[in-house]
Structure formats: structure tokens, C-alpha cells
Amino acid sequence: MGLDRVAAVKERLAIQYDCPLIVVGGTNGKGSTCAMLESILLQAGYKVGLYSKPHFLDFNERARINGENVKDQVFVDVFAEVEAKREDISLTYFEFTTLAIAKLLADAKLDVVILEVGLGGRLDAVNVFDADVAIVTSVDIDHVDYLGDTREAIGFEKAGIFRTGRTAICGDPVPPKSLLEHAEKIGADLWLFGKDFNYSGDKQQWNFGGRSQRRNSLGYPSLRGANQLLNASAVLAALEALKDRLPVGAQEVRSGLVMVDLPGRFQVMPGRPTVVLDVAHNPHAAATLGQNLDNMGFHAYTYAVFGSMLDKDIEGIVAQLKDKIDHWCVTDLPLLRAATAEQLQDKLLEAGVVRDADHSIQNFKSPELAYTYALSQAAENDRIVVFGSFLTVAGVMRARKPQIH
Known part of the structure; x- marks a missing residue:
């Protein structure tokens, strides 16, 4: 367990992002959060790259550019590049594919890239990249063999994706103390649900309130389920944090939420x-x-x-x-x-x-x-x-x- 091998191959591949990078971790809600971010940013006219996992039927589902799955030949070419550059460094399936997809997204000249964490955060291969905005959707018990068997232990692992001086968003209404302490220790700009952003609403529509931005009269996300407004609120907080670099209008938010599509989530x-x-x-x-x-x-x-x-x-x-x-x-x-x-x-x-x-x-x-x-x-x-x-x-x-x- 560790990021040294992945970081070394990343350097050899010269993977670098010249656009805002959003990293999404959490026990549940990662996929929904990534899908809403992608949908809204596409509606706003941006060129969007997304790495999500796992796939259902085709490996290509893991990498999307402008809402389309990446084609086979693009994968084959980048796999060959990673294989050549890794030389004597051994990589797991997940580390290899993360580096390959990170490379192809970095080379695609995009306006924004969204990377979904696989497991935990601190030691996940995605964490070799420094997020401009990091989102932790929720913290609960899962993968206890790797992450620990308490919310405090798991919260610390999830908070590993936060960065000094950068936006760190937690969508969990009751964040573990370990997450709060880690964010404070490293000097991340922590946004908490209920303190820095929130939502209200009725059966017809809902409203978002952030630090300096309100979004009113929003339609409910097309993704069904009890927790989707928590996820959507974290998404809108992330967009608020990036509003100077990626401005998004009210209608684009509305359209993006209504049009979002994600298989297998209720x-x-x-x-x-x-x-x-x-x-x-x-x-x-x-x-x-x-x-x-x-x-x-x-x-x-x-x-x-x-x-x-x-x-x-x-x-x-x-x-x-x-x-x-x-x-x-x-x-x-x-x-x-x-x-x-x-x-x-x-x-x-x-x-x-x-x-x-x-x-x-x-x-x-x-x-x-x-x-x-x-x-x-x-x-x-x-x-x-x-x-x-x-x-x-x-x-x-x-x-x-x-x-x-």
C-alpha cells in the first residue's frame, strides 16, 4: 500500500492538468456526484473529462470525454504508453488503468476533469493528483480490511484527498472529527454541509444556498433517491468554488440536473x-x-x-x-x-x-x-x-x- 510507484510512473508519463481538476471520494454517492458535475458542465458548454468506476458491461464506461465513452483504440494506445514507461515498476490493475485514463484525459485539452476515487482516498491511485476541489460525499463503514472499522478511521482516509489552501467539500451532514481535524491540520478550505452550504425545498422544487451564491427554483435531479439533494448540494458548492474559472448559469444547472443519467443507482x-x-x-x-x-x-x-x-x-x-x-x-x-x-x-x-x-x-x-x-x-x-x-x-x-x- 502506498503511492510511490504510481507517482513515479506519473512523472515518467508527464501527466499534468492545465484545467481545473475535481476529485470525488466518499463511501456512497460518488458516482451520482460525478454524473451531476459532468451533466451540468456539459450543459454549460465546457469540454469535460470523467474517470468513473467500476464499469457494468464495457471497460470503456470508465473514461468519458464530452459525455461519450472513450474508444478502444485510444485505450490501446495509452495502455501501450503506460506499459512502456513503467519499465520495472509493478502496478495493480487499478493503478495501471488510473494512470492510463489520467494520461488520456490530460492529453485531451479539456476545460475540466473529474476523477472518481476508487477506495478510501489517502492511498488511492487517484490521490497522486492534486485536486483544485475535492469532494467527500459521505463517510460510512465499508472496505473495513483496508480502511478501518470506524467512521473516524475511514473519515481520515477519505480526507486524504484534501489539499492545503484548496477547496475541500464534505457533503456528509455529520462529518467525522478525524476529517475535520485533518482539513484544519493541512490548511484546506473546508466547506461543510449545514454551515457553508445547504438546501431547502418542497415537493415541486428546491433551493441551494452557498457561501456567496444562491440557486433558487431548481428542479429535482433526474437521479432518484433520498440522498440526491445532499449530492447535488455538494456539486453546486464545488461549482461555486470554481465560479471564477468555470462560470455556470442558472439554466445550465437546471438542465444538467434534469438530464443527468447514471445506470444502477435506484x-x-x-x-x-x-x-x-x-x-x-x-x-x-x-x-x-x-x-x-x-x-x-x-x-x-x-x-x-x-x-x-x-x-x-x-x-x-x-x-x-x-x-x-x-x-x-x-x-x-x-x-x-x-x-x-x-x-x-x-x-x-x-x-x-x-x-x-x-x-x-x-x-x-x-x-x-x-x-x-x-x-x-x-x-x-x-x-x-x-x-x-x-x-x-x-x-x-x-x-x-x-x-x-
Whole structure:
């Protein structure tokens, strides 16, 4: 663990940004925050580069320029460049791809670049780059083997993306003390939700208030979910901090929020039965998913397609959702560190999930098979919720692909 190898190859590649750089970290909400930033800045007419992860179906999803996935040949060329420059330095898959995408974005002559942190912050490969604005969306328990098992330990890791004298935004309403202390220690310009920026609103519209800027009569983001206004507020705080370098008008903010699109984040698919795709894979995200399911209105039965990594807090995830699901379709995933369907079934039974006329647990070898079964059982007024891992959602996306295209 460390950034020395990545920093050395970065120097050899001469990666340098001549435009504002926004880095986004946090336990949950990173993808939504990056997508809103990209959408608003594109509406404002800027040339925007985005590095996000992981991908669902195609690796190309990880790098976007002006809203379009980067083409295969561009990747092939930059991979060759990184491979040549690294020489005797070993790089992980994530370090290699981060350097490659950072290089291609730096060479693309963009107006603004957005980089999403993969895991933690302090030791993440993205952290070899100095952000003009760093956003920490939320701090909660996840990746405990690497980041620690308390919000204080994790908060310190997340705060590692902050820089001296530069804007550091925290969208978590209750930030850990460790994050506050680190920001103060290094002299970052810390913006806190509830102190430096906030939101208010009713069922029709919402308003943002920052340090020196107000945005009124905004439409709700097209991304569904209980936490999206927190994410959107952090986005508007970042744009306020950059307003002298990247001015953005009121209509561009409105259009960007309405047009933002992000797969797998409380994504409700068209048709019947209702199908919800959500990458929730920790208790914090599962609680938000549960809240969103409660807000959907009546469905006679809810089927779950659930697959998870074994190192996740599966008990915590299940605790948030067990009272909202009638029929569990648990699945193996194509990764060695994934929990098996049998292990997930055991966790459900330990949590008190019952099997009777109206409740069941079924085991499957893949998300595709689990989804196909749920679809065969669900009536028109039922719903199917797919969650637990990016791999779970990706499997169901593949199963649905003929319907999508």
C-alpha cells in the first residue's frame, strides 16, 4: 500500500492538468456526484473529462470525454504508453488503468476533469493528483480490511484527498472529527454541509444556498433517491468554488440536473413488473435503498436478486431490507471473493427471514438465472429489486440487454 510507484510512473508519463481538476471520494454517492458535475458542465458548454468506476458491461464506461465513452483504440494506445514507461515498476490493475485514463484525459485539452476515487482516498491511485476541489460525499463503514472499522478511521482516509489552501467539500451532514481535524491540520478550505452550504425545498422544487451564491427554483435531479439533494448540494458548492474559472448559469444547472443519467443507482426500468437496479453494497446504501423502496407506493410482492462480496457487512445490509422483501433470489457471483448463494441463504436465515406461503429463499448460480426466475414468478403489480454488488446489477443488465436494445 502506498503511492510511490504510481507517482513515479506519473512523472515518467508527464501527466499534468492545465484545467481545473475535481476529485470525488466518499463511501456512497460518488458516482451520482460525478454524473451531476459532468451533466451540468456539459450543459454549460465546457469540454469535460470523467474517470468513473467500476464499469457494468464495457471497460470503456470508465473514461468519458464530452459525455461519450472513450474508444478502444485510444485505450490501446495509452495502455501501450503506460506499459512502456513503467519499465520495472509493478502496478495493480487499478493503478495501471488510473494512470492510463489520467494520461488520456490530460492529453485531451479539456476545460475540466473529474476523477472518481476508487477506495478510501489517502492511498488511492487517484490521490497522486492534486485536486483544485475535492469532494467527500459521505463517510460510512465499508472496505473495513483496508480502511478501518470506524467512521473516524475511514473519515481520515477519505480526507486524504484534501489539499492545503484548496477547496475541500464534505457533503456528509455529520462529518467525522478525524476529517475535520485533518482539513484544519493541512490548511484546506473546508466547506461543510449545514454551515457553508445547504438546501431547502418542497415537493415541486428546491433551493441551494452557498457561501456567496444562491440557486433558487431548481428542479429535482433526474437521479432518484433520498440522498440526491445532499449530492447535488455538494456539486453546486464545488461549482461555486470554481465560479471564477468555470462560470455556470442558472439554466445550465437546471438542465444538467434534469438530464443527468447514471445506470444502477435506484434505476427504475420501464415496464411491468417494476424492476429496480441499485448497486447498494453496504448498510448505509441499503438503508437509502430501503427508504426509496418505501417511497415507491404499493407493490403486492417484492422479489430480490441479491449477490454480494463476502467481505461486506452482509448482516447489516440484510437488516436494512429484510422487512421489505418477500422472495429472495440469492446468487453466486463470478469472483473468488464473492459470497456463495448458500452463504447468503445462511445469513438470511440467521437474520430471521422466514420461508412460508408468502416468503421464500431460492439459490442461483448467476444473477442472470436469478433474475430470469424472479421475472417468471412476479406478477404485473409486483417488483424486482436487484442489489448487493456492481456484479449483481451488471449480470441483470446483461440478461435484459436484448430488451434494452
